[in-house]
Amino acid sequence: MRFILLLLISNFCLADLLERKDVQTFISETANNTLLTEQEIKNYLSKAEIIQRVIRNRDNQPEVKFSWNRYRNIFLKQSRIRDGVEFLATHSELFKKIENDFGVSKFYIASIIGAETNFGRNMGSLNPLDAIVTLTFESNSKFWRKELVQLLLLAREYSLDPKQMKSSWAGALGLGQFIPSSYLAYGVDYDKDGKVDMTNSIKDGIASVANYLKVHGWQKDKLAIVPFEINDKFKKFDEEQIDSYDFPHKINNFRTRISSEQMKAMELTSSTYEGKATPLLVVEGIESKLYLGFDNFIVITKYNRSSYYALVIHQLALAISNEFNKNN
Numbered sequence: 001m002r003f004i005l006l007l008l009i010s011n012f013c014l015a016d017l018l019e020r021k022d023v024q025t026f027i028s029e030t031a032n033n034t035l036l037t038e039q040e041i042k043n044y045l046s047k048a049e050i051i052q053r054v055i056r057n058r059d060n061q062p063e064v065k066f067s068w069n070r071y072r073n074i075f076l077k078q079s080r081i082r083d084g085v086e087f088l089a090t091h092s093e094l095f096k097k098i099e100n101d102f103g104v105s106k107f108y109i110a111s112i113i114g115a116e117t118n119f120g121r122n123m124g125s126l127n128p129l130d131a132i133v134t135l136t137f138e139s140n141s142k143f144w145r146k147e148l149v150q151l152l153l154l155a156r157e158y159s160l161d162p163k164q165m166k167s168s169w170a171g172a173l174g175l176g177q178f179i180p181s182s183y184l185a186y187g188v189d190y191d192k193d194g195k196v197d198m199t200n201s202i203k204d205g206i207a208s209v210a211n212y213l214k215v216h217g218w219q220k221d222k223l224a225i226v227p228f229e230i231n232d233k234f235k236k237f238d239e240e241q242i243d244s245y246d247f248p249h250k251i252n253n254f255r256t257r258i259s260s261e262q263m264k265a266m267e268l269t270s271s272t273y274e275g276k277a278t279p280l281l282v283v284e285g286i287e288s289k290l291y292l293g294f295d296n297f298i299v300i301t302k303y304n305r306s307s308y309y310a311l312v313i314h315q316l317a318l319a320i321s322n323e324f325n326k327n328n
């Protein structure tokens with residue numbers, strides 16, 4: 001009896017979605033503005049379900065909720081570093097060609113794929129249709145509404161069933177976890193079979209990550225982040241002191257790009273550097289460390305708009321590179 005009742009409730013929810021005014025508006029506007037017909041859009045959306053876990057995940061992102069130490073420990077694991085070395089060795093010819101074609105370091109590409117999907121082992125436990133429908137209609141989000149249109153266009157273009165695909169809570173797809181608009185804009189058909197398939201084609205998956213970094217301005221052989229001398233005043237700072245200190249420029253924020261003189265005025269360091277940099281002040285282990293993010297750091301934040309993300313990708317890339325060079 002309980003089972004029957006649950007079935008009734010869930011069927012009601014499915015039908016209910018197409019009855020919603022905002023969903024109906026979405027359907028008619030999307031039909032007017034794209035190649036998709038009302039019937040096609042309804043066919044996709046009729047299978048969609050609102051998943052509350054998606055909202056919980058959105059509101060509890062580790063980039064925002066975790067300390068640097070806790071965040072770093074998720075990604076910088078010995079097993080992930082070893083798997084990264086193996087991933088590079090297994091696909092060494094492919095990586096050589098991709099480094100050559102795109103001018104992006106294989107260690108950063110591997111690091112991103114390692115952080116995003118553990119080298120393809122985990123492409124997510126949801127599907128992009130439910131995830132993006134939930135994000136769009138549970139918070140009336142313009143950003144996700146655009147992504148939903150892109151997802152349906154992507155499904156149409158490659159004859160994919162978005163309910164059957166795997167994705168993260170954010171509807172990110174494939175080896176490098178691209179949201180639909182990025183998939184369509186930056187995906188590369190590197191195996192030249194006529195379609196971009198970041199889930200099943202290792203060539204498309206890796207080349208697409210390289211292309212994303214290239215298009216966003218990756219500069220070959222330039223350092224993304226450098227550890228920098230920190231003034232004594234800040235060495236013993238804990239997380240709370242860092243958070244509450246009144247700096248003249250925001251720290252740990254990729255929008256902050258300042259010169260050596262400005263950095264000195266913040267009293268973070270007495271050393272000089274060329275150009276502009278983003279100051280990253282974090283408690284790593286038991287002490288505070290200062291890192292400076294340069295142009296390639298900004299490129300990584302285009303992948304995920306978080307300073308912690310870019311710092312962890314950089315450190316994982318270095319760790320994989322050190323281990324790789326020992327063995328190769």
Ligand SMILES: [Ca+2]
Binds near residue numbers: 190
């Ligand atoms: Ca392909």
